[in-house]
Amino acid sequence: MPELLSVKNLKIEATSYPPGEPPKVVTLVEGVSFDLEKGKVLGLIGESGAGKSTIGLSALAYGRGGVRITGGEVLLNGRDILKLDRSGINSVRGAHVCYVAQSAAAAFNPAHKLGDQVIEASLRHGIMTREEAKKRALYLFRVLGLPKPETFGERYPHQVSGGQLQRAMTAMALCPNPELIVFDEPTTALDVTTQIDVLAAIKHAIEETHTAALYITHDLAVVAQISDDIMVLRHGKTVEYGTTKQVIEAPREDYTRALVSVRQAKRDEAPDQSGTLLKIECVHAGYSNGFKVLHDVSMHLPKGQTLAIVGESGSGKSTLARVITGLLPPSEGRIIFDGKELPKALKGRTNEELRRIQMIYQMADTAMNPRQTVRDIIGRPLSFYFGMHGARKSERVKELLDQIEMGSRFLDRYPAELSGGQKQRVAIARALAAKPELILCDEPTSALDPLVAEGILNLLTKLQEETAVSYVFITHDIAIVRAIADSVAVMHRGRLVRFGPKSKVLSPPFDDYTDLLLKSVPEMEIGWLERVLKTRRMESAGN
Amino acid sequence: MESGPITGPVLTDGAAGETLPRSADPSGVPAKPNPAAATGDVGGTFWRRFVFRRPLAALILQRLGLSVGLLFAVSLMIFGGIEALPGDFATTYLGQSATPQAVENIRKDLGLDRPWSERYLSWLGGAVKGDFGTSWASKNSVSEQIGKRLGNSLFLAFFAALISVPLAVGLGMLAVQFRNRLPDKIINVISLAAISLPEFFIGYLLIMLFAVQYGVATFPATVYDSMTFTERLSAIALPVATLVLVVLAHMMRMTRAAILNVMSSAYVETAELKGLGTFRIIARHAAPNAVAPVINVIALNLAYLVVGVVVVEVVFVYPGMGQYMVDAVTVRDMPVVQACGLIFAAFYIFLNMAADILAILANPRLRHPR
Numbered sequence: 001m002p003e004l005l006s007v008k009n010l011k012i013e014a015t016s017y018p019p020g021e022p023p024k025v026v027t028l029v030e031g032v033s034f035d036l037e038k039g040k041v042l043g044l045i046g047e048s049g050a051g052k053s054t055i056g057l058s059a060l061a062y063g064r065g066g067v068r069i070t071g072g073e074v075l076l077n078g079r080d081i082l083k084l085d086r087s088g089i090n091s092v093r094g095a096h097v098c099y100v101a102q103s104a105a106a107a108f109n110p111a112h113k114l115g116d117q118v119i120e121a122s123l124r125h126g127i128m129t130r131e132e133a134k135k136r137a138l139y140l141f142r143v144l145g146l147p148k149p150e151t152f153g154e155r156y157p158h159q160v161s162g163g164q165l166q167r168a169m170t171a172m173a174l175c176p177n178p179e180l181i182v183f184d185e186p187t188t189a190l191d192v193t194t195q196i197d198v199l200a201a202i203k204h205a206i207e208e209t210h211t212a213a214l215y216i217t218h219d220l221a222v223v224a225q226i227s228d229d230i231m232v233l234r235h236g237k238t239v240e241y242g243t244t245k246q247v248i249e250a251p252r253e254d255y256t257r258a259l260v261s262v263r264q265a266k267r268d269e270a271p272d273q274s275g276t277l278l279k280i281e282c283v284h285a286g287y288s289n290g291f292k293v294l295h296d297v298s299m300h301l302p303k304g305q306t307l308a309i310v311g312e313s314g315s316g317k318s319t320l321a322r323v324i325t326g327l328l329p330p331s332e333g334r335i336i337f338d339g340k341e342l343p344k345a346l347k348g349r350t351n352e353e354l355r356r357i358q359m360i361y362q363m364a365d366t367a368m369n370p371r372q373t374v375r376d377i378i379g380r381p382l383s384f385y386f387g388m389h390g391a392r393k394s395e396r397v398k399e400l401l402d403q404i405e406m407g408s409r410f411l412d413r414y415p416a417e418l419s420g421g422q423k424q425r426v427a428i429a430r431a432l433a434a435k436p437e438l439i440l441c442d443e444p445t446s447a448l449d450p451l452v453a454e455g456i457l458n459l460l461t462k463l464q465e466e467t468a469v470s471y472v473f474i475t476h477d478i479a480i481v482r483a484i485a486d487s488v489a490v491m492h493r494g495r496l497v498r499f500g501p502k503s504k505v506l507s508p509p510f511d512d513y514t515d516l517l518l519k520s521v522p523e524m525e526i527g528w529l530e531r532v533l534k535t536r537r538m539e540s541a542g543n
Numbered sequence: 544m545e546s547g548p549i550t551g552p553v554l555t556d557g558a559a560g561e562t563l564p565r566s567a568d569p570s571g572v573p574a575k576p577n578p579a580a581a582t583g584d585v586g587g588t589f590w591r592r593f594v595f596r597r598p599l600a601a602l603i604l605q606r607l608g609l610s611v612g613l614l615f616a617v618s619l620m621i622f623g624g625i626e627a628l629p630g631d632f633a634t635t636y637l638g639q640s641a642t643p644q645a646v647e648n649i650r651k652d653l654g655l656d657r658p659w660s661e662r663y664l665s666w667l668g669g670a671v672k673g674d675f676g677t678s679w680a681s682k683n684s685v686s687e688q689i690g691k692r693l694g695n696s697l698f699l700a701f702f703a704a705l706i707s708v709p710l711a712v713g714l715g716m717l718a719v720q721f722r723n724r725l726p727d728k729i730i731n732v733i734s735l736a737a738i739s740l741p742e743f744f745i746g747y748l749l750i751m752l753f754a755v756q757y758g759v760a761t762f763p764a765t766v767y768d769s770m771t772f773t774e775r776l777s778a779i780a781l782p783v784a785t786l787v788l789v790v791l792a793h794m795m796r797m798t799r800a801a802i803l804n805v806m807s808s809a810y811v812e813t814a815e816l817k818g819l820g821t822f823r824i825i826a827r828h829a830a831p832n833a834v835a836p837v838i839n840v841i842a843l844n845l846a847y848l849v850v851g852v853v854v855v856e857v858v859f860v861y862p863g864m865g866q867y868m869v870d871a872v873t874v875r876d877m878p879v880v881q882a883c884g885l886i887f888a889a890f891y892i893f894l895n896m897a898a899d900i901l902a903i904l905a906n907p908r909l910r911h912p913r
Contacts, residue, residue, distance in 0.1 A: 060816055093818030106809035111831035111907050121817040158908045 004077060004179055004212050005036040005059060011071030012054050012063070012236070028054050028067065029236040034229075038179070039210040043227035043244070045220055045259070047449035048420075051236035052216045056182040058082075059214060060097050061089050076180070094121035098173035102185040104165035108157040114168050115153020122176040133175065140171040143208055144201040163194035167201050174209055181206075182214045187222060191312035191476060192520040199225060199522075200533055218449060220259050221522035224248050225529035232256050248526060260524060262450045263479040267461065269486040269502045270305050276336075277303040277470050278324070278438055283333035285323050293319045294330070297496045299489045303437070304468040308485035308502075310475060310517070316494040317474045321440050324472065325357060338437070355385045358431035362443040364423035368415045374401070374426055375411045381433040400429040403466070404459060421452035425459065432463065441473045445480065457483050478521045482506070490514050599909045603900055610896040617888040618670070622663050625877055632679050632875040653679060666881065675882035680874050685882045689864065693886065695766060696856070696863035699779055700848040703786035707848075708841055711791050715798025716825075719806065734792030742851070746785045746858040753781060763860035782859040786852065790844040797840035801833040808832075835902040842898030846891045 012029035029051040036042050044052040058069055061081045073080045081092055098121070101107040108117060118140075119133035128136065134153070141149035144167040157165060166186055173181045186202065187195040203226050206213055217223050223230060223244075230247040232239040232255065240253045251257045279300040286292035293316045301307040311317045322328040324335055326346035335342045337356070343349050358381075361367040368377055378397045382388040388396060398408045404425040415423055424444055431439050441460070445453035461484060463469060473484055481488055481502070488505040490498040492513045498505050510518070519532055594601040633649040634641050650656055669676060675685035714734075718727045737745070754762035764778045805811065806829055814828040853865030860866070864883055871879035903909055 057816075062816060064812070090818040090820065093816050095818060099813070099816040101809060101813065103809065107813045109810040109814070109828050109832070112827075120819075124817070124819055124823070156907050156911045159911060 002038075002078075003035045003075070004038045005214075006075040006078075007035075007055075007058070007072065008033050008075070009072040010055065010058060010069070010074070012051065012058065012067060013070045014063075014065070014067045016066075027236065029058075032072075032231075032233070032236075032238055034231055034241060036180070036212050036214070036229075039212055040229070041206065041213045041215055041227040043223035043230040044214060044216045044233060045218065045223050045230060046233035046239075047218060047451065049235070050233040052233050053184050054236075055233070056184055056214050056216045057099070059180060059182050060093050060099060062093070091125065094178075095125040095127060095176050096178055097180045097182065098176065098178045100166075100169050100173045100181060100183045100186050103189055104169040104186075105157065105162060105189075107169060108165060110157055112156075113153060114155055114157060114160070118153060118168065118172040118175050121172070125176060127176045136175055136177075137171060140174050140205065141168075143205050144168075144171055145197065146171075161194075163190055163198055166190060166198050170198075170202055170205060174205055174211065177209070178211060180212045180214070182216070184216045185218070188217065188219070192478075192522075193312060193516055195222075196520045196522075196529070196532065199529060202226065203529065219522065220248070221524045221528075224524060224526050225522060232259065244526060248524065258451060262454050263483075264524075265454065265457070265483040267483055267485075270302070273302050273305065273487055273501055275302045276300045277338055278307075278472070279334075279336040280320070280324070281334045281336065283320070283323055283330045283335070285319060285328055285330040285333075287328075292331075293494050294323065295495050297333075297491075297494075299487075299496065299499050301438075301470055301472060301487065304464065304470055305486040306464065306471040306473055306484050307487050307489065308473045308475060308481040309489045309491060310478065310481055311491035312476055312517075314493070315491040317491050318442055319494075320491070321359070321442055321472065321474055324440060325359060351385065355381075355434045356436055357438045357440065358434050358436040360424070360427050360431050360439060360441045360444045362447055364420070364427045364444075365415065367427055368423065368430075370415050373412050373414055374418075377415075377426060378429050378433050381430060385434050396433070400433055403432065403463065404429045419452075420448050421455060424448065424456055428456075428459065428463070432467070432469075435467075436469060438470045438472065441471055443474055443476070446475070446477065453480075460484065478506075478518060490517065598912050599903065602903050602909065606896050606899050606903075610892050613892050614885075614889060617892070618667060618885055619663070621881055621884040621888070622659075622666065625880060626659055628875070632877060635875045636680070666878075670882070670885060676878040678871075678876055678879050680871070680876045680879075685878050688879075689867070689882055689886065692862060692864045692867045695861065696849065696852055696865065698766075698775070699782055699786070699852060699856075699861065699863060700845070702776075702779065703783045703790070703848050704845055706783065707787040707791050707844070708794065710787070711794035711841075712798050712837070714791075714795045716802065718795070718799045719802045722803065730795065734795050737788045738792035741854075742785055742789045743854050743858050745788055746782070746855055749781050749785055750858075765860050765862060779861070782852075782855050782861055785855050785859075786848055789851075790847060794837075794840050794844050798833075798837050801836040802829060805829045805833045831905070834905045838901045838905070839898045842894045842901075846894040849890045849894075850887045 010029055010032045011027065014026050014028055015023050016026050017023050032051075032055055034042060044055060046052045054063070054067060057064065057067075058074055059076075061069070061074065061084065063069060069082055072082075074082050076092065076096060081089060084092065108114065115134070115137060118137045119128075119130070122128045122133040122136070123130060127133075137153055138149055141152050146152050146164055146167055152160075152164075152168070160168070166189075170181075170183075170186065183202065187198050190198060199222065205211075206226075213227075215223055215227050220230075227244050229242065230244050231241045232247065232253070234255055240247060240251065240256045242252075246252075247256060248260065251260055281298055283294055283297045284292065285294040297316075297320060299307065299309075309317045309320060319328065323330050326342065326344065326349055329344040335344075337353070342353060346354075372380075375394065375397055378400055379388075379393050382393050382396055394411075397411065401408055401410060406422065406425055406429075410418070410422070410426075415426070418426065427444070428439075444460075445456050448456065457480065460471065464471065471484075473480070475481060485502045487500060488498070488502050489496055490505065490513065497511060497513050505514070506518070519535075522528060590601075632653070633646045633655075636649065637645055654662065666676065673686060675689065677683060678685050678688065681688075714730055718730050721727045740748075749760075750762050753760040760781050761778050762781065764780075764782050766775050766778050770778070802825075806825075811824060811828055814824045819828075852861075852863060853869060855861070856863040856865035857869055864886070868880060868883035868887075870876075871883065
């Protein structure tokens, strides 16, 4: 079979403008080659900065910002699209090759109806008449399982959910009957229970329409469900390229092996979960506009252990953290910390009470002052809570840096000079500086690459062993729960669904929601998606 | 979960959306009606239910109400401010011959011996009906005189707007087209220079160059009833040029910023990856989303054109509202000052309200609630 897309020795560069320095040219991608047959799916996988999106966009001869394709060939049906002029490439984009972006919410124009945007490319390229395009859009809305497909196109982007938008974006890409679609992390921004539906819809639609696809993701388990071949990328170079079966089951390279085995860590829970450091009693909370977020939530956490709060976006898990910190006073219920009830609002709490509960945020970036050095960031709680200064303070800062495995050479760096993982480590050191008894971790690893995230989780576990600090760990990721938790609370729509020791919560008999949540987490196993969908169909047939 | 930058004590983006006060903030359009609230139980008053069902109508009603309230507040402030001014019409009018008895007589004639609250109410009652009383200095009806003057001012403002708005939007788009290249930089430098100079300075500069040095323009720019339309146009050339220079930069820079902001958004990239042409991308995908900020700044500058002409009219001896008001202030002719102040304020408030409502209408989230 002749190749649909053939990329040869691709080289992509960008010019960066570091402040106060001459501009410099950075190589993003080098020496990448692959072939894609008609109707096949190639998965591009790697961490952030691996160049996978950049490679994906090169199939449309497009570079974001100052990105330029400086070498190699991108042959589409034997024709090098890099050599086309502006109108030549415009006749390829949106007609032969289409693109599905990571955030459909941002990629749809808020000013126009979804239907008009879905059929726009087909009309503009003269592929179909308006009537034909509308009919095809309706067909695609059905295939992708969108609600009320007849009227779906009449709606505006802000009127539908994130998962529906992602499916609508897929419909937009499929509408002109392209030969190739580039999927750029289409499910990364979704909840697991939504991800599985979108994934199934995409797989089904690709099979129905015999379209070839480049599927870009950082999640090997996802790509294993959908692609025929996999290319593993790192720092813009190919690490490994082979069939999905070979890469998942018999990886040749160490880096691939690490990616395959990541997220499989498990920790045994603490046997004794009787003592209580934190107790949440019948908490109700809502916002001033009258919208109630938390309904009668109760749970507790023993000293020196980890309580994982799992749930999807909108489940109220972060609101619960705001209630514990006092940022959002509960309308009913009590927070009992170390045997004493905490004042409901932040203002009513003493410095000592504040010191004992610290926080780590999802975005270490925005949680730190970009104009302060690591020394200032970690030193601040030391002088604030303990009145330390001078040599004693800098001694302690160095100690803390050692604890987070970074060392004193980072003392005078600014946050911008740190990697994502290092920033999160500094945030942990800042929390630790207050010698807290409880740290609230709000999705501290969900913005990080899997291998970096694993390092952070290991560090948190190590610190718990050393200092007996307790964690409330908020996450949407069951794999993290398995790796770190002693007890688990499952939340759904502001209510506690299930709470108890990890072994009990994560084993049957399940309630419906926990069952759905657990079954939706992709497993590193070829054919997992089909298996889940099949059992679902059987269950619904049985009902 | 959409990941956005998270600031301050807000824990996640989900929470950030939920804490937004719903349309209670009169200073800004809520960018996003609370998604969660749409499904939540909605209790409360009639107004609250109305806000949930018809957010657009509610917001527009709110703006209208605010504008009326603001106008009343302004009328009170104008009246109070003038009350607080030192000196009065009687002493200014009589000059050297001001004996206590003469002053007293005039004060009585004008009704200044009544308490101020009574005078305010009767003045407001007349103003609502369009009757601003009679001028103390000329004994003519203020409404009549203002009618003519206002026409002159609007004539000037209209031509200044007619030239400056399309020019500003056009130059803004041009600057986007040549972003960070020479044309963009030239446009930026010139507009910055124009915005930095006070209008009286620009006015005198233009007079010196075009009226004195080259003699191509008419000065003073006074217009009479007997003038033909073309004569009028040539008379106002210099003041219009001054006004255009003053308001151009602001609108131009805002247009440039608004379009640049939209052009770097993900949906413009999507349009580009659909293989659409540049013109279609700008016209269909960028422009509708850049409208709101541009409308706002245009309205602000139109308001300035009507209100801010005071200085320019004095410089060019143009018989508009501004000059009328300045003359009235020097002789303490209170009914005229009050009327001018109120009309200026009404224009300002009305134009800003119109901009607000247009910006609300341009927001699809409000036009099509969930």
